[in-house]
Amino acid sequence: MNPAEIRLRARFVVxxxxxxxxxTLVIRQGRVATLRPPEPGDTDLGEVALAPGLINxxxxxxxxxxxxxxxxxxxxxxxxDFWSWRELMYRTxxxxxxxxxxxxxxxxxxxxxxxxxxxxxxxxxxxxxxDGTPYADANELAHRVIRAARAVGLRVALLRVLYHRAGPDxxxxxxxxxxxxxxxDTALGRVEALAxxxxxDAAVSVGLAxxxxxxxxxxxxxxxxxxxxxxxxHLHACEQRAELAQCAAEHGLSPVALIDACGLLGPRTxxxxxxxxxxxxxxxxxxxxxxxxxxxxxERNLGDxxxxxxxxxxxxxxxxxxxxxxxxxxxFNEMRLVEYHERLRAERRNVxxxxxxxxWPAPADGRLEVADLLWPMATAHGARSLGLPVGALTPGAPxxxxxxxxxxxxxxxxxxxxxxxxxxxxxxxxxxxxxxVAGRPVIVDGRHPAGDATIDAFLRVxxxxxx
Amino acid sequence: MNPAEIRLRARFVVxxxxxxxxxTLVIRQGRVATLRPPEPGDTDLGEVALAPGLINxxxxxxxxxxxxxxxxxxxxxxxxDFWSWRELMYRTxxxxxxxxxxxxxxxxxxxxxxxxxxxxxxxxxxxxxxDGTPYADANELAHRVIRAARAVGLRVALLRVLYHRAGPDxxxxxxxxxxxxxxxDTALGRVEALAxxxxxDAAVSVGLAxxxxxxxxxxxxxxxxxxxxxxxxHLHACEQRAELAQCAAEHGLSPVALIDACGLLGPRTxxxxxxxxxxxxxxxxxxxxxxxxxxxxxERNLGDxxxxxxxxxxxxxxxxxxxxxxxxxxxFNEMRLVEYHERLRAERRNVxxxxxxxxWPAPADGRLEVADLLWPMATAHGARSLGLPVGALTPGAPxxxxxxxxxxxxxxxxxxxxxxxxxxxxxxxxxxxxxxVAGRPVIVDGRHPAGDATIDAFLRVxxxxxx
Numbered sequence: 002m003n004p005a006e007i008r009l010r011a012r013f014v015v016x017x018x019x020x021x022x023x024x025t026l027v028i029r030q031g032r033v034a035t036l037r038p039p040e041p042g043d044t045d046l047g048e049v050a051l052a053p054g055l056i057n058x059x060x061x062x063x064x065x066x067x068x069x070x071x072x073x074x075x076x077x078x079x080x081x082d083f084w085s086w087r088e089l090m091y092r093t094x095x096x097x098x099x100x101x102x103x104x105x106x107x108x109x110x111x112x113x114x115x116x117x118x119x120x121x122x123x124x125x126x127x128x129x130x131x132d133g134t135p136y137a138d139a140n141e142l143a144h145r146v147i148r149a150a151r152a153v154g155l156r157v158a159l160l161r162v163l164y165h166r167a168g169p170d171x172x173x174x175x176x177x178x179x180x181x182x183x184x185x186d187t188a189l190g191r192v193e194a195l196a197x198x199x200x201x202d203a204a205v206s207v208g209l210a211x212x213x214x215x216x217x218x219x220x221x222x223x224x225x226x227x228x229x230x231x232x233x234x235h236l237h238a239c240e241q242r243a244e245l246a247q248c249a250a251e252h253g254l255s256p257v258a259l260i261d262a263c264g265l266l267g268p269r270t271x272x273x274x275x276x277x278x279x280x281x282x283x284x285x286x287x288x289x290x291x292x293x294x295x296x297x298x299x300e301r302n303l304g305d306x307x308x309x310x311x312x313x314x315x316x317x318x319x320x321x322x323x324x325x326x327x328x329x330x331x332x333f334n335e336m337r338l339v340e341y342h343e344r345l346r347a348e349r350r351n352v353x354x355x356x357x358x359x360x361w362p363a364p365a366d367g368r369l370e371v372a373d374l375l376w377p378m379a380t381a382h383g384a385r386s387l388g389l390p391v392g393a394l395t396p397g398a399p400x401x402x403x404x405x406x407x408x409x410x411x412x413x414x415x416x417x418x419x420x421x422x423x424x425x426x427x428x429x430x431x432x433x434x435x436x437x438v439a440g441r442p443v444i445v446d447g448r449h450p451a452g453d454a455t456i457d458a459f460l461r462v463x464x465x466x467x468x
Numbered sequence: 469m470n471p472a473e474i475r476l477r478a479r480f481v482v483x484x485x486x487x488x489x490x491x492t493l494v495i496r497q498g499r500v501a502t503l504r505p506p507e508p509g510d511t512d513l514g515e516v517a518l519a520p521g522l523i524n525x526x527x528x529x530x531x532x533x534x535x536x537x538x539x540x541x542x543x544x545x546x547x548x549d550f551w552s553w554r555e556l557m558y559r560t561x562x563x564x565x566x567x568x569x570x571x572x573x574x575x576x577x578x579x580x581x582x583x584x585x586x587x588x589x590x591x592x593x594x595x596x597x598x599d600g601t602p603y604a605d606a607n608e609l610a611h612r613v614i615r616a617a618r619a620v621g622l623r624v625a626l627l628r629v630l631y632h633r634a635g636p637d638x639x640x641x642x643x644x645x646x647x648x649x650x651x652x653d654t655a656l657g658r659v660e661a662l663a664x665x666x667x668x669d670a671a672v673s674v675g676l677a678x679x680x681x682x683x684x685x686x687x688x689x690x691x692x693x694x695x696x697x698x699x700x701x702h703l704h705a706c707e708q709r710a711e712l713a714q715c716a717a718e719h720g721l722s723p724v725a726l727i728d729a730c731g732l733l734g735p736r737t738x739x740x741x742x743x744x745x746x747x748x749x750x751x752x753x754x755x756x757x758x759x760x761x762x763x764x765x766x767e768r769n770l771g772d773x774x775x776x777x778x779x780x781x782x783x784x785x786x787x788x789x790x791x792x793x794x795x796x797x798x799x800f801n802e803m804r805l806v807e808y809h810e811r812l813r814a815e816r817r818n819v820x821x822x823x824x825x826x827x828w829p830a831p832a833d834g835r836l837e838v839a840d841l842l843w844p845m846a847t848a849h850g851a852r853s854l855g856l857p858v859g860a861l862t863p864g865a866p867x868x869x870x871x872x873x874x875x876x877x878x879x880x881x882x883x884x885x886x887x888x889x890x891x892x893x894x895x896x897x898x899x900x901x902x903x904x905v906a907g908r909p910v911i912v913d914g915r916h917p918a919g920d921a922t923i924d925a926f927l928r929v930x931x932x933x934x935x
Contacts, residue, residue, distance in 0.1 A: 069886035072893050074821035074836040081817040112877040242815070301808040302893075304816045328893055330877075341768040345809065348709070349771045350548040354541035369541040410579040410797075413923045414930035419536035426539050426769075427796055431898035456880045463881035 005030050007400075007440060010043040012407055013420055015052035015376075017393040020417045026051055028400040031440035035396055048408050049434055050420055053393050054119025054401035055332040056383025059235070059273050059294040059323025062106035062123055062146060065459075066093050066466060068328055083241050083303045090326075091176035093466070095131045099145050101462045102127060106149035108459035111449055112330045114153050116430030119401035119438045121155050122294075122323065122387045123147075124210055124235060124273070126162035126180045128191075133178030140195045147205055152451070154443035156401060158387040160210040160235045161195055163188045163225065165217045169251040180212070185224040192232075204439060206389065211265075213237040214248050214256045222263040233269050233388040235294070236260065239282070240274035240305050257282035266291055271321065271386040275313070276306045283309070287316035292386040295378075297338035299325035307346060310339045311356035314374060319382040333428040336375040340425075372425035400440040405432045406447075472497050474867075474907060477510040479874055480887055482519035482843075484860040487884045493518055495867040498907035502863055515875050516901055517887055520860050521586025521868035522799040523850025526702070526740050526761040526790025529573035529590055529613060532926075533560050533933060535795055550708050550770045557793075558643035560933070562598045566612050568929045569594060573616035575926035578916055579797045581620050583897030586868040586905045588622050589761075589790065589854045590614075591677055591702060591740070593629035593647045595658075600645030607662045614672055619918070621910035623868060625854040627677040627702045628662055630655045630692065632684050636718040647679070652691040659699075671906060673856065678732075680704040681715050681723045689730035700736050700855040702761070703727065706749070707741035707772050724749035733758055738788065738853040742780070743773045750776070754783035759853040762845075764805035766792035774813060777806045778823035781841060786849040800895040803842040807892075839892035867907040872899045873914075 007028040014024045016036050025043045027034040039045075071089045074081055097105065106123075113121055127142050129135050138144065143159055150157035164180035167173055173181045182188035189209075196207040209232050211217045211225050225234060238256045239245060248256045258281060260266050266289040275293040278286070286293070295308045303326065313320055322335040343352040354369045377392075384392030391401045405424070407415060409432045415423040436444040443449065474495040481491045483503050492510045494501040506512075538556050541548055564572065573590075580588055594609050596602050605611065610626055617624035631647035634640055640648045649655035656676075663674040676699050678684045678692050692701060705723045706712060715723045725748060727733050733756040742760040745753070753760070762775045770793065780787055789802040810819040821836045844859075851859030858868045872891070874882060876899045882890040903911040910916065 066881075068894055069882060069890040072818065072838050072889040074818045074838070079822055081822070082815070083817070086817055108877070108880065115877060301812050302817070304811040304814060304819075306815050307812060331896075342812065344771040345768050345774060345812075347771060348549070348773050350550070350553055350769070351539065351541045352771075355546055355548070371539050371541070408920075408923060410575070410582060410919075410923070413575065414533075414927055414934075415536060416934055418934075422539040423536040427535055429798075429896060429898070431896070452877075453875075456875060456877070460881055467881075467883055467885075 008043040009051060010039045010045045011049050011051045011404065012047070013050040013417060014394065015050060015420070017395050020420050022417045026394060026402070028440045031400055033394050033396055033398050033400050036394065046404055049404040049406060052403055052405060052424070053380045054391065054403050054436060054438065055117045055379045056120045056321070056387065056392055057113055057118045057324050057332060058122045058271065058321035058383040058386045059296055059325050060109065060121050060123050061325060061327070062109040062149065063094060063097060063102055063127060064090065065109040065327040066097070066105045066463065067326070083305060086303055094127055094179060095176055096466055097127070099136070099141055102142050103145040103149050104458040104462045106146045107153060107455045109327055109330065110150050110153040110155050111452060111455045113324065114155060114436060114443050114449055115433065116331055117403040117433040117436060118332060119156060119403065119436055119443070120158070120383065120387065120389060120391055121150060122158045122160055122235070122383070123150065124160045124162060126164055126212060128182070129179050131179055133181060139191050140198065143195050144198070147199060151202065151204065153449070154438050154441065156204040156389070156391065156438055158206045158208055158233070158389065159195065160208040161192045162210040162212050163217055163221060164212045165221060168215050168247060185221040189224065189228050206387070208233040208235060208387070210235045213244065214259050215244055219252065219259065219263060222260065222265055226264040229269070233271065233386065234265060235271045235273055238272040238275055239277045242277055245277055255279060255282050257285050261285050261289065269388060273323070274300060274305060276300060276308060278309055278312070283312055283316060286313070286318050290318060292319045292321050292382060294321045294323050294386055295339060296323040296325035296335070297342055298329050298331070298335050301338070302326060302328050307342050308339065311343050311352055314353055315356045319385055320378050321383040321386040322378050331430050332379045333424065333430065336379050336425045339378060340371050340375060370421050372421035375425040376421055401438050402436070403433055404435040406434045475510040476518060477506045477512045478516050478518040478871065479514070480517040480884060481861065482517060482887070484862050487887050489884045493861060493869070495907045498867055500861050500863055500865050500867050503861065513871055515873070516871040517874060519870055519872060519891070520847045521858065521870050521903060521905065522584045522846045523587045523788070523854065523859055524580055524585045524791050524799060525589045525738065525788035525850040525853040526763055526792050527576065527588050527590050528792065528794070529576040529616065530561065530564060530569055530594060531557065532576040532794040533564070533572045533930065534793070550772060553770055561594055562643055562646060563933055564594070566603070566608055569609050570612040570616050571925040571929045573613045574620060574922045576794055576797065577617050577620040577622050578919060578922045580791065581622060581903060581910050581916060582900065583798055584870040584900040584903060585799060586623060586870065586903055586910070587625070587850065587854065587856060587858055588617060589625045589627055589702070589850070590617065591627045591629060593631055593679060595649070596646050598646055600648060606658050607665065610662050611665070614666060618669065618671065620916070621905050621908065623671040623856070623858065623905055625673045625675055625700070625856065626662065627675040628659045629677040629679050630684055630688060631679045632688060635682050635714060652688045656691065656695050673854070675700040675702060675854065677702045680711065681726050682711055686719065686726065686730060689727065689732055693731040696736070700738065700853065701732060702738045702740055705739040705742055706744045709744055712744055722746060722749050724752050728752050728756065736855060740790070741767060741772060743767060743775060745776055745779070750779055750783060753780070753785050757785060759786045759788050759849060761788045761790050761853055762806060763790040763792035763802070764809060765796050765798070765802050768805070769793060769795050774809050775806065778810050778819055781820055782823045786852055787845050788850040788853040789845050798897050799846045800891065800897065803846050803892045806845060807838050807842060837888050839888035842892040843888055868905050869903070870900055871902040873901045
């Protein structure tokens with residue numbers, strides 16, 4: 002037996018085409034080789050389903066330090082909203098030194114890994130010392146975050162943020178100094194240096210993330226469009242209504258129209274949130290087909306509003322998912338929220354299946370699973386968003402996969418036919434028994450080998466912050 | 469040491485007044501005796517938080533058999549909604565024999581127990597053979613469900629349903645025959661016989677559940693009001709808009725006004741769902757103070773609409789929670805959905821804290837935790853709904869409690885101050901390490917002793933149903 006070959010037999014395998022029953026996934030040199038009927042000598046994983054690893058397309062890892070610390074009403078702020086939350090978030094962001102950033106990030110990535118995430122897109126905007134001075138290596142904190150992800154074992158796309166200002170004609174505020182680069186060329190140079198430093202790790206990639214149309218001027222967006230090349234570009238867009246009004250006042254355009262006018266709206270671009278889209282913005286995304294990275298768990302937490310999911314699916318716009326603010330790190334939950342938030346508004350069931358337009362072929366048995374629209378959000382569309390060849394168990398793809406426990410009470414009695422619905426509507430992180438990234442085990446028997454040490458380091462940081 | 473005394477020391481104890489740090493809960497004869505500082509000889513549970521057991525105020529246990537089997541669009545039904553779901557649910561309900569009902573119910577109760585539920589309110593409407601003939605004991609299926617709950621170890625309030633008709637002037641349909649009693653006196657007699665049969669088990673109680681204003685005529689509601697005495701009364705109310713129109717046409721009243729006119733709206737009554745309440749209905753519940761049993765996880769799944777949670781809390785109406793359709797059995801999640809669905813609509817944060825009226829005293833530090841409004845929904849208000857002296861670790865109360873793992877990644881770095889927010893917004897069933905009902909262990913080290921056998925029995929039923 003070739004030690005570089007792994008043969009995993011499972012009760013179900015979620016293949017790129019269908020759910021296969023009693024099949025073996027063969028992995029060679031860290032890549033998916035083939036999916037075939039079982040043979041003697043295969044490693045029998047028993048009552049599990051193998052599936053592609055989940056892809057968390059939008060994370061701010063350090064925000065794990067905020068969990069449980071913003072869910073209250075302060076007497077001085079009876080109108081708590083996104084902006085009052087942001088003030089608390091900035092205070093936490095400014096309290097973390099490089100070791101803290103690494104420790105808190107490891108904690109967030111550990112929780113992702115335990116919940117079946119194999120790739121994270123880290124939208125990283127903490128760059129400098131609290132007074133705005135760059136560290137000796139201007140990419141110090143980006144390196145720390147990447148190291149945290151790699152220590153846990155995740156594949157990571159570091160979406161390096163470009164940030165310049167508090168808003169139109171408003172320089173960065175004191176609590177935003179850690180995010181800011183002096184000019185776009187300096188920022189782009191730092192991105193290139195970061196990519197160069199990690200060139201030899203195939204599990205690390207670097208993307209460009211002009212923070213939002215609020216935080217960078219038009220010239221920066223245009224410069225990013227010129228410089229991007231093969232890099233993916235991520236931007237926060239249309240999360241809050243105030244941003245739309247501000248963009249209209251500055252540019253006479255909606256954020257999506259501005260991004261389009263700058264040459265940045267295309268299939269390698271991801272619009273994060275895209276909560277408030279008017280008819281013109283919907284028409285533009287239908288034409289240009291960026292990915293939308295929705296974070297419905299965070300969008301509900303922050304009171305952003307509803308993702309226009311049915312409208313996006315009807316226009317064939319790929320939706321990816323992110324855990325964003327980390328109040329709850331659960332990509333299974335994010336999937337179902339996309340459908341559920343539409344059901345709440347429409348007062349109907351299986352809304353996305355009825356809104357899917359002509360993208361998906363009608364199934365032969367007339368039975369269209371909503372889950373078939375949700376599952377790519379947590380896998381293939383996340384991969385598209387990050388520009389990575391993962392997200393499906395296709396021959397040649399990196400062997401990033403997860404094993405789900407079919408004896409878990411949430412999944413007990415699932416079948417080849419109901420597995421997809423059960424994963425989308427009823428699974429949870431603790432259904433994950435094992436994960437692999439590039440064929441290497443990350444989670445084994447529901448545990449991470451460095452789990453305890455990671456939690457202990459996180460506790461030390463949090464005790465100091467809370468003191 | 470008295471063997472009837474158990475002394476559990478924990479890092480945190482969620483007491484009726486506050487979260488206590490490093491405290492010991494003393495249990496005697498199955499009841500909470502006292503909460504005191506630790507002493508030598510106490511059983512140290514380590515890094516856990518002890519809290520009252522969760523109360524699931526509205527369950528249809530057999531609907532666990534539907535999971536994953538309704539989340540698709542059928543070609544013949546592009547307009548899937550509550551009513552098309554109900555058709556699928558009726559088919560499952562009619563496919564189960566008494567052994568099946570018991571096995572499926574055990575599975576649902578096992579999952580509840582693993583997720584920290586110690587008491588379930590089972591809204592039970594499956595009574596007779598599929599052709600409508602009563603079993604030799606007319607309470608056969610109610611006994612089966614109670615036995616399932618007791619075998620798992622849960623405290624159970626069997627809310628025995630009274631059902632008569634498909635709607636105004638429409639006799640029960642063929643698939644409703646299992647639910648129907650011939651007349652209200654017969655139905656009430658069966659309830660009394662059921663209560664009598666379980667009189668010696670202190671963990672079993674029986675309530676009255678006229679199904680809805682659709683399924684019983686006015687005279688039945690009036691008869692229930694006369695007969696109820698100390699029994700709690702539960703009714704589905706205002707879940708679907710069609711029900712409101714039908715009730716207005718038949719009675720010239722909203723469902724809540726009709727229930728009020730029949731003398732049934734009071735503090736021992738629970739309105740299940742209460743999704744669509746007009747101003748008059750809100751005024752009536754403010755005055756009469758029934759409990760509202762919300763099931764936001766199911767209400768979103770069925771496309772019912774939004775619970776008017778902020779309006780209810782502003783009127784001091786206690787809200788309890790239920791897992792209802794069992795797509796997802798997670799009382800922690802149900803808690804947060806109540807707040808999150810309001811945030812989505814209001815586009816603000818911490819909405820319930822700002823809507824709570826004068827019920828809760830303003831905290832001295834000006835910091836009102838939303839969680840302090842959500843936690844009673846999963847505990848004390850559930851107890852009120854079911855008429856049981858549980859839901860808080862008060863001296864003299866039955867020792868129904870749970871231990872939550874503070875080393876779980878979801879809860880890591882929680883503090884006495886943030887615990888409540890973390891439980892409401894970030895906890896999940898797998899945070900539950902242990903549970904006790906009346907001082908007896910049910911879940912030990914995250915496992916139930918009969919877990920595997922329960923899953924195996926459930927699998928046998930489901931394989932037959934799916935065949």
